[in-house]
Amino acid sequence: MNDVLDVALRLIVVFAVFLVLPLVVGQTEHKVMAHMQGRLGPMYAGGFHGWAQLVADGVKFAQKEDIVPAGADRRIFQLAPAVALLPYLLVLVAVPIGPGEGAVGQVIDAGLFFVLAVMGVGVLGSLMAGWASANKFSLLGGLRTAAQLLAYELPMLLAAASVAMAAGTVSLPGIVEAFEWWWLPWQIVGGLVFFTAGLAELQRPPFDMPVADSEIIFGAYTEYTGLRFALFLLAEYAGIVVLCALTTVLFLGGWHGPFGADGLGWVWTLLKTAILAFVVIWLRVSYPRLREDQLQKLAWTTLIPLALAQIALTGIVKVAIQ
Amino acid sequence: MPIPGSGLAKGLAVTLRTMTKRSHTAQYPEVQPELPPRSRGVIGLFEENCTVCMLCARECPDWCIYIDSHKETVPAAAPGGRERSRNVLDRFAIDFSLCMYCGICIEVCPFDALFWSPEFEYAETDIHELTHERDKLREWMWTVPAPPALDPAAEEPKEIAAARKAVEKAEAAAAARAAAAAAPAADAEPGTGPGAPGPGSGTPDTPAGGPA
Numbered sequence: 290m291n292d293v294l295d296v297a298l299r300l301i302v303v304f305a306v307f308l309v310l311p312l313v314v315g316q317t318e319h320k321v322m323a324h325m326q327g328r329l330g331p332m333y334a335g336g337f338h339g340w341a342q343l344v345a346d347g348v349k350f351a352q353k354e355d356i357v358p359a360g361a362d363r364r365i366f367q368l369a370p371a372v373a374l375l376p377y378l379l380v381l382v383a384v385p386i387g388p389g390e391g392a393v394g395q396v397i398d399a400g401l402f403f404v405l406a407v408m409g410v411g412v413l414g415s416l417m418a419g420w421a422s423a424n425k426f427s428l429l430g431g432l433r434t435a436a437q438l439l440a441y442e443l444p445m446l447l448a449a450a451s452v453a454m455a456a457g458t459v460s461l462p463g464i465v466e467a468f469e470w471w472w473l474p475w476q477i478v479g480g481l482v483f484f485t486a487g488l489a490e491l492q493r494p495p496f497d498m499p500v501a502d503s504e505i506i507f508g509a510y511t512e513y514t515g516l517r518f519a520l521f522l523l524a525e526y527a528g529i530v531v532l533c534a535l536t537t538v539l540f541l542g543g544w545h546g547p548f549g550a551d552g553l554g555w556v557w558t559l560l561k562t563a564i565l566a567f568v569v570i571w572l573r574v575s576y577p578r579l580r581e582d583q584l585q586k587l588a589w590t591t592l593i594p595l596a597l598a599q600i601a602l603t604g605i606v607k608v609a610i611q
Numbered sequence: 612m613p614i615p616g617s618g619l620a621k622g623l624a625v626t627l628r629t630m631t632k633r634s635h636t637a638q639y640p641e642v643q644p645e646l647p648p649r650s651r652g653v654i655g656l657f658e659e660n661c662t663v664c665m666l667c668a669r670e671c672p673d674w675c676i677y678i679d680s681h682k683e684t685v686p687a688a689a690p691g692g693r694e695r696s697r698n699v700l701d702r703f704a705i706d707f708s709l710c711m712y713c714g715i716c717i718e719v720c721p722f723d724a725l726f727w728s729p730e731f732e733y734a735e736t737d738i739h740e741l742t743h744e745r746d747k748l749r750e751w752m753w754t755v756p757a758p759p760a761l762d763p764a765a766e767e768p769k770e771i772a773a774a775r776k777a778v779e780k781a782e783a784a785a786a787a788r789a790a791a792a793a794a795p796a797a798d799a800e801p802g803t804g805p806g807a808p809g810p811g812s813g814t815p816d817t818p819a820g821g822p823a
Contacts, residue, residue, distance in 0.1 A: 325626040329636040575622040 299395070300382075307378050311526035312343050318526075318570045319343075325574040346519075353515035360423035361512065369421060370513070370520035373414025376407045377527035384534045385462045387544045387555035393462060400461035401453055404535060405446060411528065412438045412490060415499065418521070419509035430508020433499040433581060437489055440588035441496075445486035447596035448479040451603045452539045465543035472542070475606060479599040480540030482592050484565070487532040489588070491525060493569060495576035498584050533565035534558070541565075648759040650729035651712045653743075655751030656703055660724035663698035667716035667725060675709035676716060677702060677742075703748060707733070708741040728754040 319342060323330025335341025357366055383400050385393035397403050412434060419431015453459045455476060456467040489496035492508075500508035510521050537543055541561045544554025579587065637644060646652070663680040679702035685695045717725040728751045735741050743751075761768070767775075 321630065324630045324634055327629055327632070327635045329634050329638070332638070571623060571626060575626045576619070 303382050304378070307381050307527060307530075310530045311523055314529050314566050314570075315343050315522075315526045316340065317566065318573075321567065321570045322574050325571070350516055350519035355515045355517060356512075358423055358512050362421040362423070365417050365421035366512075367517070369414045369418035369509075370517040370524070371414070372417055373411055374520050374524040374527065376411040377524060377531045379407045380404050380531045380535075381527075383461060384531070384538060385465060385543065386534075386558040388462070388466070396460070396462055399459050401449055401459040401464070401539075404461065405449055408490070408528075408531065409438070409442055411524065414521075414524065415492070415509045418513065422509070422512040424512050426505040426507075426511045427509050429505045430499045430511070433505075434492065434509060436581075437492065437496065437499055437584065440585050441486040441489040441592070444482050444588060444592035444596040445490065447593065447600060448483035448486065449539060451479040451596070451599045452476060454600065454603045454607060461538055465538055465545070468542040468545055470542070470545075473540075476540050476599070476603070478595055479603070480536065482596045482599065483540065484532070484536050484568075486588070486592055487536065488569065488572065489584070491528040491532060493525070493529070494573040495579050496584060497578055498581050501578060529566055529569050530562070533562045533569065536565055537561040646729045646731075648729075648756060649727060650731075651714060651727055652729040652731035653707070653727075653733060653751050653754075654705055654710070654717065654748065655726045655728045655753075655755050656705075656745065656748035657724045657726060657752050658700060658703065658745060658749055660722045661700055661703065662722055662724075663700050664721065666719045666721065670715050670719045672713060672715065673706075673709045673711055675706040677704040677706070700745070703745040704742050705748060706742040708738050726752065726755045728752075729756065730754045 319339070320330045331339025331342035333339055334345040357363055380403075382395050383393070383397045383404055385396075387393075415434040416431050416438075419427045419429075419434065422428070452464060455472060456464040458464060458467065492499050500510065505511070510518060513521060537558055542557075543561075544558050546554075546557035663678060665678055668674075668676040668678050678700070680698050680700050682696045683699050685697050687694045714727065717727060730751065733741075733743075
């Protein structure tokens with residue numbers, strides 16, 4: 290009975306985090322992007338600096354009619370948002386935010402494998418949406434998503450493998466446990482590659498070619514409205530949270546910090562995640578969209594060689610210190 | 612050669628710097644805008660100055676000014692004089708749904724009866740309400756700001772220049788008269804001057820002199 294309660298409690302907490310943090314990131318994006326462009330952003334909803342803007346958006350989306358195009362593959366079309374969103378929820382279960390059993394939804398021994406495999410599934414949602422919409426723009430967007438997934442999954446995996454080599458384990462808490470401060474310069478290249486590839490996998494600007502609105506409307510999501518569209522958007526922001534949390538755990542030492550008592554490890558994790566989320570927004574505001582060929586070129590000629598070099602460096606250092 | 616990636620860093624710096632500065636958003640309904648002087652908001656009618664010359668209505672490119680008037684006969688001011696006719700304004704309306712805010716009516720008015728007011732919040736739900744009648748146009752006059760001061764190095768206004776010249780000439784004439792009056796008294800040779808100055812007559816040197 291106690292076990293059931295424990296599991297239920299953990300799931301509820303993870304679910305609450307899954308619902309709240311993406312909205313916080315979304316609201317931060319509204320405000321940060323606005324101020325970076327010399328604007329104010331939302332100011333009315335909720336009264337104080339538009340804090341309830343995303344709640345208002347959610348209400349609006351829920352009120353809209355849920356349309357499935359006549360020529361669409363109905364079931365796949367309706368299933369796609371769930372496929373895009375749920376993997377991030379599953380990933381969140383395995384991400385540790387503090388030391389010990391209490392600060393992680395579920396300790397998984399092969400946590401790194403689990404996390405990367407499940408994150409890859411998230412992109413399938415876009416593919417399904419693109420294919421099922423019976424719309425040429427959606428199809429183009431879906432194919433671009435597929436190409437991007439192929440190109441960027443590889444450097445992401447390689448960079449993650451480098452950390453796993455360094456730590457000698459693929460368990461996420463194990464990796465953070467083994468972290469030393471000098472891993473930071475040692476794994477910096479891997480970290481950058483991982484973060485960049487993760488951005489590309491989330492189709493965040495400047496890697497948002499699959500949803501390039503000036504060319505293909507909104508890519509795979511063109512035909513979606515209402516709640517299902519909102520779920521795709523939520524998936525993007527949940528993806529940001531997951532990517533930033535993973536980068537924190539793998540490359541920035543998770544709950545380790547220069548100071549702070551043992552009980553405050555989760556503050557460090559959240560702080561690092563928040564800073565990374567800010568960087569995600571910052572990059573979106575600063576850079577224009579990469580062209581499709583530039584996107585592929587960056588992955589195959591820059592990120593993958595860098596990731597391989599990082600693995601070689603990790604191996605050499607690992608052998609040298611043993 | 613620039614360091615690779617320095618352009619990317621510069622882009623990030625620009626956005627970060629912008630974020631720390633004040634934003635440019637005008638929060639209009641909460642905060643009224645600071646309009647420059649001579650803003651073209653609405654046209655006010657100073658109807659006491661209007662002589663119903665119809666110049667504004669005739670120059671208006673949109674034909675959005677409506678004027679009705681009638682003539683009244685004013686009895687002679689002095690006995691034996693001629694009685695005069697005078698225009699009386701019955702209706703003066705500007706249709707702001709047609710007006711294109713060119714300001715030509717204000718420019719052509721020879722009697723300074725039309726003025727720009729910076730008030731701009733007179734949107735209506737019915738387009739007919741946008742035809743502002745005489746009393747409403749008169750109300751706008753209270754919102755007309757005083758003309759802004761001239762720039763420090765600006766040219767003198769023509770009216771003031773004309774008045775100043777007239778005063779200077781009058782003073783010069785008075786000084787010349789005084790000199791002419793003093794000269795015969797000192798030399799005790801009356802009649803040698805170009806003419807004894809009498810009261811009210813100007814000297815030949817200053818033919819246009821007179822009270823300013």
